[in-house]
Structure formats: structure tokens, C-alpha cells
Amino acid sequence: MxxxxxxxxLIRIEHLEKSYSLxxxxxxxITNPVLFDVNLLIRYGEFVAIMGQSGSGKxxxxxxxxxxxxxxxxxxxxxxxxxxxxxxxxxxxxxxQRIGFVFQGFxxxxxxxxxxxxxxxxLYAGIHRAQSRKRALELLCRTGLExxxxxxxxxxxxxxxxxxxxxxxxxxNPPLILADEPTGNLDSQxxxxxxxxxxKLNQEQGMTIVLVTHEDDIAAYxxxxxxxxDGRVIVDKNNI
Amino acid sequence: MNLFAIFTEALGALRQNRxxxxxxMLGMIIGVAAVVLMLSIGQGARTKIxxxxxxMGSNLFIVVPGATSSGxxxxxxxxxxxxxxxxxxxxADLASVSATAPVTSGTVQxxxxxxxxxxxxxxxxxxxxxxxxxxxxxxTIFTDSDIRSAARVVVLGAITAKNLFGEEDPVGKTIRITNxxxxxxxxxxxxGQSLTGRDQDDNIFIPITTSERQITGNPFPGxxxxxxxxxxxxxxxDIAEIEITQLLRQRHRIGKGKENDFTVRNLTxxxxxxxxxxxxMSIVLGAIASVSLLVGGIGIxxxxxxxxxxxxxxxGIRMAIGANQQAILTQFLLEAMMICIMGGxxxxxxxxxxxxxxxxxADMLIVITLGMVGLAFLFASAVGIFFGFYPARKAASLxxxxxxxxx
Numbered sequence: 218m219x220x221x222x223x224x225x226x227l228i229r230i231e232h233l234e235k236s237y238s239l240x241x242x243x244x245x246x247i248t249n250p251v252l253f254d255v256n257l258l259i260r261y262g263e264f265v266a267i268m269g270q271s272g273s274g275k276x277x278x279x280x281x282x283x284x285x286x287x288x289x290x291x292x293x294x295x296x297x298x299x300x301x302x303x304x305x306x307x308x309x310x311x312x313x314q315r316i317g318f319v320f321q322g323f324x325x326x327x328x329x330x331x332x333x334x335x336x337x338x339x340l341y342a343g344i345h346r347a348q349s350r351k352r353a354l355e356l357l358c359r360t361g362l363e364x365x366x367x368x369x370x371x372x373x374x375x376x377x378x379x380x381x382x383x384x385x386x387x388x389x390n391p392p393l394i395l396a397d398e399p400t401g402n403l404d405s406q407x408x409x410x411x412x413x414x415x416x417k418l419n420q421e422q423g424m425t426i427v428l429v430t431h432e433d434d435i436a437a438y439x440x441x442x443x444x445x446x447d448g449r450v451i452v453d454k455n456n457i
Numbered sequence: 458m459n460l461f462a463i464f465t466e467a468l469g470a471l472r473q474n475r476x477x478x479x480x481x482m483l484g485m486i487i488g489v490a491a492v493v494l495m496l497s498i499g500q501g502a503r504t505k506i507x508x509x510x511x512x513m514g515s516n517l518f519i520v521v522p523g524a525t526s527s528g529x530x531x532x533x534x535x536x537x538x539x540x541x542x543x544x545x546x547x548x549a550d551l552a553s554v555s556a557t558a559p560v561t562s563g564t565v566q567x568x569x570x571x572x573x574x575x576x577x578x579x580x581x582x583x584x585x586x587x588x589x590x591x592x593x594x595x596x597t598i599f600t601d602s603d604i605r606s607a608a609r610v611v612v613l614g615a616i617t618a619k620n621l622f623g624e625e626d627p628v629g630k631t632i633r634i635t636n637x638x639x640x641x642x643x644x645x646x647x648x649g650q651s652l653t654g655r656d657q658d659d660n661i662f663i664p665i666t667t668s669e670r671q672i673t674g675n676p677f678p679g680x681x682x683x684x685x686x687x688x689x690x691x692x693x694x695d696i697a698e699i700e701i702t703q704l705l706r707q708r709h710r711i712g713k714g715k716e717n718d719f720t721v722r723n724l725t726x727x728x729x730x731x732x733x734x735x736x737x738m739s740i741v742l743g744a745i746a747s748v749s750l751l752v753g754g755i756g757i758x759x760x761x762x763x764x765x766x767x768x769x770x771x772x773g774i775r776m777a778i779g780a781n782q783q784a785i786l787t788q789f790l791l792e793a794m795m796i797c798i799m800g801g802x803x804x805x806x807x808x809x810x811x812x813x814x815x816x817x818x819a820d821m822l823i824v825i826t827l828g829m830v831g832l833a834f835l836f837a838s839a840v841g842i843f844f845g846f847y848p849a850r851k852a853a854s855l856x857x858x859x860x861x862x863x864x
């Protein structure tokens with residue numbers, strides 16, 4: 218993807234709008250707008266923190282960035298590809314290959330070992346079991362969890378679980394990591410460790426990281442800060 | 458997408474919830490076991506009836522003398538002895554008939570050494586054994602020359618031979634029938650019960666001439682009680698019936714518009730009724746068993762729907778990391794099918810075991826065919842696909858963002 222680095226940004230969002238349709242008690246359809254006219258460019262190698270109060274639309278924006286949800290209006294190009302034209306299967310493929318997710322609640326599968334959780338995306342990439350286990354083990358080593366590969370999530374601490382989740386996000390070598398309040402369920406010491414891991418991934422491997430948080434000290438790790446309010450971008454600045 | 462890997466995922470999910478998987482499977486096990494058991498009982502009954510019919514002899518008519526009326530008072534069929542041995546011989550010459558056997562009968566007392574036994578005596582001709590599809594245990598049947606000479610020879614039924622002789626070989630021995638000595642020339646192989654439940658093996662057979670002149674006597678010499686007629690082929694039974702009727706009317710000089718003094722009955726038609734009854738019984742049994750399979754299938758659908766709801770978040774996670782709709786659909790469909798196929802296999806074993814127990818306890822003939830096993834198995838898989846598809850489809854059509862947000 219080297220040729221894209223200068224030419225095309227990783228993420229280009231133009232005039233993006235998102236609204237949800239609800240039915241009220243009388244059966245009337247109510248349109249509930251969440252995002253208004255969002256424009257955003259994120260280049261390869263950026264580390265962006267998105268902040269905002271709850272209800273500001275930051276989670277909705279994150280879901281659209283992660284191809285988990287589709288915009289109501291406007292356009293979204295990821296790595297030069299127009300997301301709105303893609304089928305469900307193609308979106309699944311994009312999520313598998315181009316995006317790594319890290320969630321607040323870790324979202325690991327219970328009753329599966331750390332290794333199996335990390336290897337899971339490779340199942341849907343059609344990679345052979347033996348090979349995917351090998352790669353999963355490498356990643357667990359990189360995140361310092363090689364001893365815990367056979368543990369199930371409930372046998373691990375919050376910080377360890379989040380590192381398993383980060384390993385899972387990294388396994389297909391995606392250009393983009395989306396982290397939705399990754400430290401929300403962690404104590405401050407562990408939060409610092411997780412953020413240092415993200416920082417390392419960004420600095421040493423040039424990975425693009427987009428992070429949603431509402432804590433200032435977590436956002437401080439990012440190089441760029443975007444603040445949403447009532448569905449609009451009100452601040453977009455360098456964070457140094 | 459790797460089918461084997463998804464298979465492993467599905468198996469893992471089933472193993473996580475062993476009790477639930479087992480209970481769901483139980484519906485399938487009972488359904489398939491019931492189908493196999495019922496089909497094998499039905500098939501057993503049909504085989505038994507087919508065997509009985511084959512033993513009776515094929516393409517048979519029975520001609521009985523019949524119904525006369527006197528002064529407006531009607532007697533039942535057989536009340537007058539209008540049929541004769543010569544009627545039987547002339548019917549045998551018809552093109553559509555292969556053999557006839559005239560029969561007289563009575564009850565007699567037998568003696569051999571110190572034993573005695575009372576049984577039915579049948580006076581007939583050698584063709585009787587051909588028409589009735591009898592097979593010999595030992596010795597031979599009597600011959601046409603025995604008929605002409607009214608010889609004192611006898612063929613024993615299997616039960617009579619056993620009662621009179623025990624383990625001894627009766628052939629060549631002499632028994633006394635109402636105190637007259639008869640030479641035993643043969644013993645028949647056992648046939649079991651007839652379709653009407655009559656024991657066919659407790660009887661003896663002697664030449665019809667001997668019977669008339671020396672044993673039962675006959676107030677109307679030459680008359681017979683009934684005759685068996687065997688048609689040449691199954692297709693020409695209707696023609697044979699018409700020919701027999703016409704010939705007898707002619708021989709008995711029955712004018713136009715007068716009632717027959719005999720009755721021709723097609724025994725094959727009776728056998729057909731029995732076969733049809735057995736067929737209907739197997740269908741009814743199979744249908745009842747299928748209902749339990751259907752209920753098992755609905756149980757699977759129910760559990761799969763609960764499972765999809767419970768695992769909504771898991772589905773969301775899988776979708777977020779790259780599972781497409783087909784992968785989710787395949788996993789849930791495989792889960793339902795595995796329950797069905799494993800349940801089907803266990804049910805098959807239990808059904809076969811149950812059939813064996815029934816055959817031992819109830820002394821019934823049980824027939825299990827490979828086709829039956831295949832059918833039960835195919836049915837189980839079909840139930841799995843049919844009832845597994847809707848829940849799987851529901852899982853696959855979840856929106857990733859909604860599934861992930863589900864608590």
C-alpha cells in the first residue's frame with residue numbers, strides 16, 4: 218500500500234450524515250439525526266483521538282468508520298474504496314482485512330482460549346488452522362501474553378484481556394485500528410500500559426489508530442484531537 | 458471460507474452447552490427411533506402376510522356347492538351337494554385353469570400303537586398338494602392310480618404326524634383310521650396358520666375315492682364338499698372365473714335367468730385385502746412416528762432461535778472481525794444439522810435395538826431394510842436443514858452494529 222501513502226488518505230469522509238428512524242407510540246416515523254455534515258481526512262500513520270460527550274455521535278461515527286454501519290448521506294472512502302457501493306459480503310471482507318477493532322468491553326469469545334480468540338479473524342480469511350495458530354502465538358508474544366495463550370478470557374485480568382483483543386485486531390495486519398474507549402473498563406495504571414502499547418504500534422509500525430475516549434489523559438497519547446458536539450465536528454487540531 | 462473450520466466452530470458451540478444439546482437431540486433420537494421401529498413392525502407384518510399368501514397357493518378359486526331354496530326357504534351355500542368329482546375333472550380341462558382338486562372331508566379318530574388322535578380328514582386328488590403349494594417333509598403324496606384303486610394310503614399333516622408319532626418317522630408305518638389300516642406314504646411340511654387363523658397342519662389326506670367308499674361314506678355318491686381351482690395366470694383370473702361359471706351352469710343344466718347352484722370365490726382377492734390392510738397399517742404407523750420426528754424438529758428450531766438470541770453478541774463479534782453472512786448462516790445451520798444427524802444415528806441404533814426387543818418379547822416378525830435406515834437418516838437430515846434454516850437465517854441477517862450493541 219506504499220503507493221497510496223502520499224496520494225490518497227486512508228480515510229476520507231465528505232458531508233457524512235447519519236440519522237435513525239424510529240416509530241413513536243402512534244406509529245409515526247420519527248427521524249432522529251445523529252451526525253450532521255461531517256468532513257474528515259485521516260492519513261496513513263496518524264494517531265487520532267475522537268472526544269465528545271455521550272450523545273455527541275462519536276460511537277456512531279466509529280461504527281461507520283468500522284464499516285459496521287452505513288451512512289445515511291455523504292460518502293466514505295477507505296483506502297480509496299467507496300464504502301457505500303459495497304455489498305454486505307464485501308464489507309465483511311473489509312472488516313476482516315483492513316480494520317482491527319478494540320472495544321471497551323474487550324468482546325472476546327467466552328470458553329475459547331486467548332490463542333483461539335486471536336486466531337479467529339484468520340478463520341474468516343480462509344487461512345489454515347495450523348498457520349493461523351502460529352501467527353496468533355507470535356502476536357501474543359509481541360503483546361507479552363505468550364504464557365497465557367491457553368487461558369480463557371475469564372481467567373485473565375482486564376489489561377490482559379484487552380491485550381488479547383489488541384492481538385486479535387492486529388492479526389491480519391490491517392492498516393487501521395479502531396479503538397472504542399479501549400481503557401474504559403481498566404484502572405489507570407493498566408490504561409497507561411495499553412495506551413503505551415498503542416503508541417508503540419503507531420510509532421514503530423506506522424499503524425493508523427483512531428481512538429474514541431472521554432478521558433483527557435488518554436486522548437493526550439494521540440497526535441491529533443477531534444471533538445464532536447451534537448453530531449458536528451467542533452474541534453480538529455494537532456494534539457502536541 | 459473454510460468449511461471444516463466452521464464445522465469445528467459449530468461443534469465447539471454444541472459442546473459448550475452439552476445438556477441443552479443433549480436434550481434437543483433427544484427429540485430427534487425419539488423421533489428417528491420411533492420411525493425405524495414402526496416401519497420395521499409394519500414391514501414385518503407385510504412380510505408375514507406375503508409368506509402366508511404364498512403358502513396358501515397362488516391364483517386360487519374355491520368353488521362351493523350352494524344355495525338352494527325349497528318352498529321359499531333359502532339354505533346357505535353348501536347346503537346341497539351339487540358339485541361332483543366329474544365337475545372338477547372337466548374344469549381342469551379349461552384353458553384358463555391349470556389344476557383342480559375336489560375335496561370331501563370329515564372328522565375321524567386315528568390310532569397308532571397306543572396313541573390316538575382326532576383330526577380332520579380330507580379326501581382329495583394329488584393335484585390338491587400342487588394347488589395348495591404344499592411341500593413334503595418326508596415321503597411322497599399318493600398317486601392317480603391310488604385314486605383309481607381307492608388305495609388305503611395316507612399323507613399326514615405336520616402336527617398330526619408329531620402327535621401320533623413323536624420323533625419317529627411315520628413314512629412306511631401303518632395307522633388305523635376308524636379302525637381300518639392305512640399306509641403312511643408321506644408327511645407334509647408345516648405351513649402355520651391360514652389368513653383366517655385356522656391351523657393348516659393338523660389334518661390328514663387320503664384319496665377321495667377311498668374316503669367316499671370306506672371312511673366318510675356319502676349319501677350322494679360322487680358329490681364333493683368343495684373344490685380348489687388354480688388359474689393359469691394372475692392376469693386371467695377374471696376370464697377363468699367366467700369360464701368356470703359357464704361350464705358349471707352348462708353341466709348342471711341351469712336355464713337362463715336361474716340362480717347358480719354353486720359359488721365361485723376368488724381367494725386371491727381375499728389375499729389382496731389382507732395385503733392392503735397390512736400396507737395401510739405400515740403407512741399409519743409410519744405417519745404416527747413421523748409426527749414425533751416433526752415435534753423433534755420443532756424443538757430444534759425452538760432451541761436454535763433461543764441460541765441465536767443468546768449469542769447475538771457473539772454473532773456481532775464474529776461479524777466485526779470479518780465473518781460474512783454466509784459464514785454465520787453455515788455455522789448455525791451446521792449446528793442444527795449436527796444435532797439432527799447425531800440424534801438420527803443414536804435414534805437409529807435405539808430403533809433397531811427396540812425392534813429386536815419387540816421381536817423377542819412379542820414374537821413378531823420384524824424386518825429392517827437398508828432402505829428404511831437410509832430413509833430415517835435422510836429424513837433426520839432434512840428436518841435439520843428445514844428447521845435449522847430459519848434460525849440460521851435470522852442470525853446471519855443481523856446487522857453487525859445492532860448485534861454488537863445487544864446486551
